[in-house]
Amino acid sequence: xxxxxxxxxxxxxxxxxxxxxxxxxxxxxxxxxxxxxxxxxxxxxxxxxxxxxxxxxxxxxxxxxxxxxxxxxxxxxxxxxxxxxxxxxxxxxxxxxxxxxxxxxxxxxxxxxxxxxxxxxxxxxxxxxxxxxxxxxxxxxxxxxxxxxxxxxxxxxxxxxxxxxxxxxxxxxxxxxxxxxxxxxxxxxxxxxxxxxxxxxxxxxxxxxxxxxxxxxxxxxxxxxxxxxxxxxxxxxxxxxxxxxxx
Amino acid sequence: xxxxxxxxxxxxxxxxxxxxxxxxxxxxxxxxxxxxxxxxxxxxxxxxxxxxxxxxxxxxxxxxxxxxxxxxxxxxxxxxxxxxxxxxxxxxxxxxxxxxxxxxxxxxxxxxxxxxxxxxxxxxxxxxxxxxxxxxxxxxxxxxxxxxxxxxxxxxxxxxxxxxxxxxxxxxxxxxxxxxxxxxxxxxxxxxxxxxxxxxxxxxxxxxxxxxxxxxxxxxxxxxxxxxxxxxxxxxxxxxxxxxxxxxxxxxxxxxxxxxxxxxxxxxxxxxxxxxxxxxxxxxxxxxxxxxxxxxxxxxxxxxxxxxxxxxxxxxxxxxxxxxxxxxxxxxxxxxxxxxxxxxxxxxxxxxxxxxxxxxxxxxxxxxxxxxxxxxxxxxxxxxxxxxxxxxxxxxxxxxxxxxxxxxxxxxxxxxxxxxxxxxxxxxxxxxxxxxxxxx
Amino acid sequence: xxxxxxxxxxxxxxxxxxxxxxxxxxxxxxxxxxxxxxxxxxxxxxxxxxxxxxxxxxxxxxxxxxxxxxxxxxxxxxxxxxxxxxxxxxxxxxxxxxxxxxxxxxxxxxxxxxxxxxxxxxxxxxxxxxxxxxxxxxxxxxxxxxxxxxxxxxxxxxxxxxxxxxxxxxxxxxxxxxxxxxxx
Numbered sequence: 001x002x003x004x005x006x007x008x009x010x011x012x013x014x015x016x017x018x019x020x021x022x023x024x025x026x027x028x029x030x031x032x033x034x035x036x037x038x039x040x041x042x043x044x045x046x047x048x049x050x051x052x053x054x055x056x057x058x059x060x061x062x063x064x065x066x067x068x069x070x071x072x073x074x075x076x077x078x079x080x081x082x083x084x085x086x087x088x089x090x091x092x093x094x095x096x097x098x099x100x101x102x103x104x105x106x107x108x109x110x111x112x113x114x115x116x117x118x119x120x121x122x123x124x125x126x127x128x129x130x131x132x133x134x135x136x137x138x139x140x141x142x143x144x145x146x147x148x149x150x151x152x153x154x155x156x157x158x159x160x161x162x163x164x165x166x167x168x169x170x171x172x173x174x175x176x177x178x179x180x181x182x183x184x185x186x187x188x189x190x191x192x193x194x195x196x197x198x199x200x201x202x203x204x205x206x207x208x209x210x211x212x213x214x215x216x217x218x219x220x221x222x223x224x225x226x227x228x229x230x231x232x233x234x235x236x237x238x239x240x241x242x243x244x245x246x247x
Numbered sequence: 248x249x250x251x252x253x254x255x256x257x258x259x260x261x262x263x264x265x266x267x268x269x270x271x272x273x274x275x276x277x278x279x280x281x282x283x284x285x286x287x288x289x290x291x292x293x294x295x296x297x298x299x300x301x302x303x304x305x306x307x308x309x310x311x312x313x314x315x316x317x318x319x320x321x322x323x324x325x326x327x328x329x330x331x332x333x334x335x336x337x338x339x340x341x342x343x344x345x346x347x348x349x350x351x352x353x354x355x356x357x358x359x360x361x362x363x364x365x366x367x368x369x370x371x372x373x374x375x376x377x378x379x380x381x382x383x384x385x386x387x388x389x390x391x392x393x394x395x396x397x398x399x400x401x402x403x404x405x406x407x408x409x410x411x412x413x414x415x416x417x418x419x420x421x422x423x424x425x426x427x428x429x430x431x432x433x434x435x436x437x438x439x440x441x442x443x444x445x446x447x448x449x450x451x452x453x454x455x456x457x458x459x460x461x462x463x464x465x466x467x468x469x470x471x472x473x474x475x476x477x478x479x480x481x482x483x484x485x486x487x488x489x490x491x492x493x494x495x496x497x498x499x500x501x502x503x504x505x506x507x508x509x510x511x512x513x514x515x516x517x518x519x520x521x522x523x524x525x526x527x528x529x530x531x532x533x534x535x536x537x538x539x540x541x542x543x544x545x546x547x548x549x550x551x552x553x554x555x556x557x558x559x560x561x562x563x564x565x566x567x568x569x570x571x572x573x574x575x576x577x578x579x580x581x582x583x584x585x586x587x588x589x590x591x592x593x594x595x596x597x598x599x600x601x602x603x604x605x606x607x608x609x610x611x612x613x614x615x616x617x618x619x620x621x622x623x624x625x626x627x628x629x630x631x632x633x634x635x636x637x638x639x640x641x642x643x644x645x646x647x648x649x650x651x652x653x654x655x656x657x658x659x660x661x662x663x664x665x666x667x668x669x670x671x672x673x674x675x676x677x678x679x680x681x682x683x684x685x686x687x
Numbered sequence: 688x689x690x691x692x693x694x695x696x697x698x699x700x701x702x703x704x705x706x707x708x709x710x711x712x713x714x715x716x717x718x719x720x721x722x723x724x725x726x727x728x729x730x731x732x733x734x735x736x737x738x739x740x741x742x743x744x745x746x747x748x749x750x751x752x753x754x755x756x757x758x759x760x761x762x763x764x765x766x767x768x769x770x771x772x773x774x775x776x777x778x779x780x781x782x783x784x785x786x787x788x789x790x791x792x793x794x795x796x797x798x799x800x801x802x803x804x805x806x807x808x809x810x811x812x813x814x815x816x817x818x819x820x821x822x823x824x825x826x827x828x829x830x831x832x833x834x835x836x837x838x839x840x841x842x843x844x845x846x847x848x849x850x851x852x853x854x855x856x857x858x859x860x861x862x863x864x865x866x867x868x869x870x871x
Binding site for chain 1: 319320323325327328329332363364366492493494495496497506508513514617618619620621623630632634636638639640644645647649653654656657686
């Protein structure tokens, strides 16, 4: 989003203080928000209905990242190069935000990157604290709707980094890191259960939290919060709002 | 009939041998021929000696467990999804119910994440941080007490259970005094605390520490040196350091394998680097070692609580930023606890701005700049991580809890396979899983 | 179950009902059905300070076959619902259900895809106990209320008659969606 309605970006143009600020001019746009209050049924009585704003996640950082971040990034890039892998292909971008280092990894290279991060003596991220799914369904994130976020902790060097891997909704496949971090067994099953991300290479990718015959992936943004009938022993009890009361 | 027992008959359940007082060797021989059959025992999900609604599927050969698997999800509550429909402050009310035995850790982990997203970590008043530490350490005591109590009960040692719950009751009294509730407090809020300590709380906590120090040796007398207890626990549920690292086990399980990894020391939060305490370890890698680690951690926690009490200085318990601080001054009115009349008079009558903040915060909540963070606290069970994503709105976009119980429970199979059926219970008790945390 | 089938209808029942009710209420055997936070409070109720033994109920049975009271303590998930019903079906008659805590009673704050919005979707409930979690005193109060109910329980034909009446009343009740109250 480079062009704004008033054509001025106060983040860059310091003389533009008399014009309304435009947030979200940098970084990766993940959604567009209309209006002020989130309601879109009914007339625009507030006058804020015409407001259009973009939601942007922090964007790629530039060197130097600061602190030990540069060291980790250098080591990782060096180690990947040694293995004959162009770092630019594996690491899509590097984000430094709020004192945390995030590598966005291309999904086809995830396993190799994870293995390098675990085994390289200068990196030594022994502990993976699981995977968390995030779903950005908007058209702004076309092609990278589903994110799998891994946090790796190095007890040796006392560091923590994040790997962010994305996959499109139409092809929700990400390689499993269970061969490298066995602890991710249940975590990947959970993420599959809630987001429908298929972790290729997982030893037994089945539902873990929801019943085996559940339909849909409940923590995706397009899944409703509630209103689901209860099913047991073949009988169906309607959702509470359609149910007869007993008392 | 020449034999002393009837001939075997085939039923749908398998071969049935009817013994009519005779030669056991013959019977055993005949039974041994069909030894290839496997017996799968289903324990749970509703079973008295599992922690909550855990389902264990054990394949056994005689008394030996050859394969063990967990079935979880029977308490899946969808809290992470619910959070996305409430504002950031209301989130504490949900997260406190995840692992209901370590409420304050869930709340602190979540609030630290929100504060990091807001970039206000340095603005949290000291008093609020100290009270957080105080409550977390009390919580460590109460959680370990439940672990030891129910662990004892599962061994058949009901006395330990009664002792554990007796001492836990005293801690619950403190919670009730400080937060108003025995469980599920929602007391720690983004930006600070819901309210200050009530009068007399410090003295009561001191009194409790004194009593608890007197009671701690009772667990030693009752359990630590008890030969029956040791025989049941020693060498059971073995998981060495390599296994812990591979399976991501943290907390007492990791420390019982000899690695003194504790986030309070490694990546201090809430000013833990300024407190004086030890990280206990053992090198036995077994249930007994974990029990000893927990007991020692309880003693260390008592020390930290005392240090907290010494540090408490009067001051605010919420950030000064009126755009974030929840606009409430609670007081006891004639109809129960609520916003104090003076505060209402103040915002209604004198300060238009306060009224606007109040309206905005209560109806909509504060906005959190977009981004994602990960914060971790050392809960009594291990590393409790919070991955929070904001899209710049007043509600969380996604909050994921990396619950230690969930990860540690994966180690159940490694601990139990090859052991006895009765030892499964001991091993699971030593993991101390709380299904509310596992399933969320 | 038991004596009531063998008894003739009529005058004998009223006094027998009282005697049977008194006997039944004095030795209720709860099944352990701890699910979540409420289960911890249920355990606390059984432990030292609150001491459920005072009401003859300290023995929580692991097997549903030996129990006649199910305290559903906590949120019931969609995955747990069939299990819960199975356990209920395994309990011998007469049996009672206390739905402990708001989550079991109505889904509570967890109005979402995972939680059954009230355990009365799947089993009949005798006592709804509010609170999140209810204090041990509240649980004891609900148990005492249940004792009163058990004391007044009918036998034989009278019991069938009462059940029929309850069913008719339930069928006539308005669906919640059609209810009009102060909020609508």
